[in-house]
Amino acid sequence: MKWNWGFILRRLAYSVLALVGLSILVFAIARVLPGDPVRLALGPHASASAVFQLRIQLHLNQPIWLQYIYWIEGIFTGNWGISLFTHRNVLTDVEAFLPATLELLIAAAAIDILIAVPLGVIAGRRENTVVDNAVRVLSYVGIAIPSFVVAIFLQHFFPSYVGQLSPGVQPPPHITGLAFLDALVTAHFSTAWNALLHIIPPAFALALGPIAQEARIMRSSVVENLGRDYTVAEISRGLPERVITLKYLMKPSLIPTITIYALDISSLIANAFLVELIFNWGGFSQYGLNAILSKDLNAIVAVVMIAGVLFVISNFLVDLTVGYLDPRIRLQSRSDE
């Protein structure tokens, strides 16, 4: 497998640049927009000297770019500010809540790709049959239903599946914080099963829209590739149908699908907020939502940064995957990158 290392490095550099830019944007939103952080922290009745002290402590008397440097320094040293809501270091909060959300996101992302791709292939190969038309209609509807609507109805029909585990079930020893994984590796199988059942409804609610989207793209991609000359050529060379479908059709058709997958991951991250709320998942998104509603500045900043970081990382991984699939992208040097 030949790789153009320049390709990987360029993508990496771009990601880093995006992260830096993101941090500046977030910082700007937090500092430049109206609102006095000190008043927020201390309340309206604080004494003038307390305000003054805090101002110095928070470096608010320094020029703005210096404040930015301090802020970045704080990120890397673990000082993420105090949450107005929980009154402790935001970093501690994040460590507590993030794993649950990660678990949900990973589950949703997995369900998404595992259902969408086969669906798209089946529909594409049977173009214009009943199966194909059913998939097309379902995908139209699936794209139109917001995930929080799905979540509301799923939660209504499966009311016992709120939270990561049923009440009364002992949570597994904390290794990663991902309930299902922890239970599995510590051999608490009934706990693992319980966690699995709990993760399916919210993950499905999150994944439904993306599944519809990707199944559609996969389908039209498959149809297009079936009509190409190389498919006829492959048939004429006597390759078995199984090989043609699973290998020679799959790989080129996946390329546009995986590209969309990157964008859909973004929507997974965004929609997790509401879905977690509805399913009382107790994850990072719920924490973020509470932060937003109670105007907890430091927490909001952390939430937005982490969402951005997740997105940039997943995009980088998706870029690499597309590069793996499509040699033209990874081996050709492009002048407008």
Add this chain to the structure above:
Amino acid sequence: MKVADSGAAPSKASGSLQRRTRRQTLSRYWYKFKRNKISIVGLGVVLAVIAIALLSPWIVPYPGAAFGPPNFAKMNQAPSPTHPFGTDEFGRDELSRVMYAFRYSLMLVGVVLGITVIPGVLLGLVAGYYAGRWHSSLIMLLANIFVAVPPLLLALSIATELTPLNSSPDILTAMVAVTLAWWPWYTRLVYSTASSIRNEDFVKAAELTGASSTHIMFKEILPNILGSVLTKVSLDGGWVILIGAALSFVGFGAPSPTPDLGTMLSNGATDLPGGVWWTTLFPAMAIVAVILGFNLLGDGINDMFSSGIK
């Protein structure tokens, strides 16, 4: 689809000749749109929603449902011939409220798209035409940063930041927030198409004959990106409504008692365990129907501009 501007086309052509060819072009577009029956459905749904939104004060069965006083005697009644969608927790007719709610939704769409599309497209044209130069890269870097954060999240945080401490969240901040989160998508879309088109031969030809950059951007490049932009505008209609509903679901919607699909949904959801299903189902269906309509319409517009041979 590459449409080279017929720069030599006689602008002094007789008016009737120009009118005739424009009508032919329009009817050709319409034919392509019509081909897929589903697009007609989409168009119908969108037109119906617009009509309902515009006419609702005059056609709702219970005009008092939006802002009128609550009538607790009729609270939470199941759907019946007098109230096809039932009544909500304040005894107001749900059907009327849903119809009123379309006004709010469409207003959001109008404002957000009205504000974001034109600047976003302009920025993308500039960035695409001057691709490789520093101001183009700057524009795109800015756009890509905004894009890294999921739009909903960004809108939420901006909305939060903009709300002064002691006031409650409201729709104005929501609209501004969504607008700020939205513009880069148009810029990126236009940039990617424009930057590849600007290297096509017909653009080079126009440059050689001394056309100004404004002319090239608007007369040569723009017609070729029009299709994807219009498609996106239509699909975005659905998206804005979705994000608007999500925002109001968490509290950034129109203040009570103004009917707003997202708020209605969140209120209805609290009553759901008690068996009151109509206050949840109908706003949900309304949201889905509107989004579906815009999506189908967007597909139809896409077909209209794609040079597919059948």
Add this chain to the structure above:
Amino acid sequence: MTLLEIRGLRLEYKVYEGQLKVLRDINISLDKGERIGIIGESACGKTSTVKVVMRLLAHNATITGGSITYKGQEVLSLPQKRVTQLRRRSMSMIFQDPSSALNPVFTIRQHMYDIIRYASEVSLNHAEMESKAVDYLRQAALPEPKRILDSYPFQLSGGMKQRVNIAMALISSNDLLIADEPGTSLDVTIEDQIMRLLKQVVVERGISVILITHALGTVKHFVERIYVMYAGTIVEEGPTDEVFRNPKHPYTKMLIDSVPKLTGGGVPEGILGQVPSYLEPPVGCRFITRCPHRMKVCEGEMPPLYKVGEGHVAACYLHEGAST
């Protein structure tokens, strides 16, 4: 010994506007080791004819009559498994556009290994497959076979890609090779090289060839017998030199005349008119709309193939009276 015999083939395509009655009464025969050519304008049915032999037709195609015998077996009714086996060992095809015939996201090595794997009766390991692949690439006169194996299609030039296609075709054809306008998308000098290479390998291995082309110059040096097709019907058939020297069908005559000659004569006129619509094709001779010699009798029934020379037939009422 007859390898392939197409008798009375009729083919229709279903499209939005109705049925396209493309092929009518096609009769072609091919002996072992023989090379024949099919020439004619675009959309005259040449490609459809050969695709039927390999059963590569699109879903909207229906065979409405005729039979195809290959190595003694009726192709049209063969079970799918047998067809696949024939494709793996016995017959293969080279396509017009060498780029579009190769899957862009796979290396040449991946393509060839799979073909070799399924063409072989025994299972081979990597080293064996590689040496076979290298061998075939060498036969297609490709230098640096190992580098080519590791390349992706977009990294190769048009001529190289066509040679790769030829190499792949050689793996899976012991008896029949169908070449569908193999040089059309290449520039003339490369096309010449490719055709010479092709002739050399097929003669060496005794492979029968059906060459489709609309370039008359190419076909003269390559095939022994020629079929001229017009609008889905065979209008003339005979030994290559004979047909070129003495074309007996008005269409063939006009075709040959329309090739500019270095010996002078100015720029030729070309043939006026267009191919008739397949939706409502003429009942009689399909060339009737453009034929300068048309007669009343041409409208009625399709002319049979009259004998006009040694092994030379033409479907034209001008030669009525000759034996068929």
